[in-house]
Amino acid sequence: MSPAAPEGAGAVRPTPSGWVLTLTLAALSMIGPFTIDTIFPGFAEMGEEFGSSPAALQQVTSVYLLAFALMSVVHGPLSxxxxxxxxxLVGLGGYVVASAACALAPSLGWLLVGRVVQGLFAGAATIVSRAVIRDLFSGAEAQRLMSQVMVIFAIAPAIAPVVGGWILQWGRWPWIFWFVGAYGVLAVLxxxxxxxxxxxxxxxxxxxLRSVVGGLLHVARSWAFERLALAAAFAMSAYFVYVVGAPIVVLDLLGLGEQDFWVLFVPQIGGFVLGSWLTGRLAGRVDEQRLVDVAMGGLLVAAAVNVVLAGVAPSLPWAVVGPTLMGVVIGIVFPLLQLKMLDLFPAHRGSAASMASFATLTFNALLAGAIIPLVSATLLTTALASAALGxxxxxxxxWHRRAVAPVP
Structure with missing residues (x-):
């Protein structure tokens, strides 16, 4: 890959080559999902220590996502x-301090405060790193790099609960937060x-302030951006139902243990990795619009298969077939929609990245705190909610395709 100068830039700036840059950007983007999923195996122990119900513990995820979403509109314009x-760097520093505060929390209330602060700072690396990709590369090269980053990024939700389970074999749940704090230090380096x-x-x-707010409003007022952002948010939410709802799906609905989150995450994230890999392989060979068309059709098929299997065979291994198929198509769709939103605003890529993340994260916060407790009574109701979002x-x-189609 050779870097392409962004619009209005001067000379091309030197960049790390190949996998060095890819791994660095992926490590930064992984902070968000890693912070969500690593703590899942500790929910049972936290519930016993704090005397909290599963519904109350879901707020450990939802408040983090909500704070992440609210602050996401600031990180991009500031960058x-x-x-x-x-x-x-400032965001990562705050994230490390907040992780330590979570580890030292004496009650669920203080833990939620720490999670809010974690969410406020975590987005700096995750969101801004996407703008870096489009700063340095364009066209098929940007698509390839974004897909490579997404391949590695997708691994985080799969390995995070496994890592959390390993940590619990050596210590109590606060050690999980010490671990993610150490990850933040590595990201700083x-x-x-x-x-x-x-x-x-x-x-x-x-x-x-006028310039920052003006950039956000410039992005938010674009109907094209809003359609793409909603398409990405809803589609990702169909898949993310099984990520933020994993404690209920794995422990309650499937009746598995704290060390068994991999049963859901490994095939599901494996599908996402496959889809992201395909996106990179098809860069420059298949028209982007056509590729999204096919993947969106695949999302409908995957959601339908998931509903049928949840209705007739609500047990393993069939319970993970639908989420895995959705992972494949979301792995194709998500990188392409992210690039399309960034390409709409060459002079405000940070603002575009922030607003795109805000839309997706707001939906995910609602999923974790409000929707999941309501729709997760059975595997079938969970699958129906996922299908509706898809x-x-x-x-x-x-809607977007018809709005931008040329008039005959």
Whole structure:
């Protein structure tokens, strides 16, 4: 891959080559999902210590996601004004401190406070790293790099609960937060030692409230952006039902133990990895619009298969077939929609990345805190909720395709 100068940039800036850059960007993007899923095996122990119900413990996930979503509208515009690296470094520093606060929390209330602060800072690396990709590369090269990052990024939800289970064999649940704090320190070192500043001073936006808010409003007022953001948010939510609802699905509905989250996550994330890999392989060979068309059709098929299997065979291994198929199509769709949203605003890529993340994260927060407790009575009701979200994502994409189609 050879870097492409972003619009308005001066000389091409030196960048790490090949997998060094890919692994660095993937490590930064993994912070968000890793922080969600690593703690899942500790829910039972936390419930006993704090005397909390499963519904109350779901708020450990939902408040993190909600704070992540709310703060996501700030990280991108700040990086448009100050540069990518400073915003990521400050965010990672706050994330490390918040992780330590979670580990030391004496009650569920204080743990929720720590999770809110974690969410406020975690998005800096996850969101801004996507803007870095589009700063440095364009066209098929950007698609390939985004797909490679997504392949590694997708592994995080699969290995995170497994890692959390291993940690619980050696210590209590606070050690999980000490572990993710150490991961944050590693991310700081990667930004300092590996990642270049991809936005030179001459391409930055003025650091004024009016400029920051104006950039966000410029993005938010775009109907094309809103359609793409909703398509991505709904489609990802159909898949994410099984990620944020994993404690209920694995422990309650499937009757498995704290060390068994891999039964759901390994095939599901394996599907996502396969889909992201296919996106990279097809870059420059298949038209992006056509590829999304096919993948959205695949999402409907996968959701239907999931509902049928949940109704007639609500047990393993059939219970994970539908989520795995959805993982494949979401792995294809999500990187492409992210790039399409960034390409709409060459001068405000940080703001576009923030608003795109805000839409997806807001839906995921609602899933974790409100929707999952209501729809997860059985595997069938969970599958029906997933299918409804997938259908909404397809509808948004169809609307967008018709809106941008050339008039005969």
């Amino acid at each position: 448009d004004a100050l540069g990518r690296r400073p915003v990521m 990667l930004v300092v030692l590996v990642l270049p500043e991809s936005l030179p001073p001459q391409d930055r936006q003025p650091l004024r 259908l909404a994502g397809v509808a948004m994409w169809v």
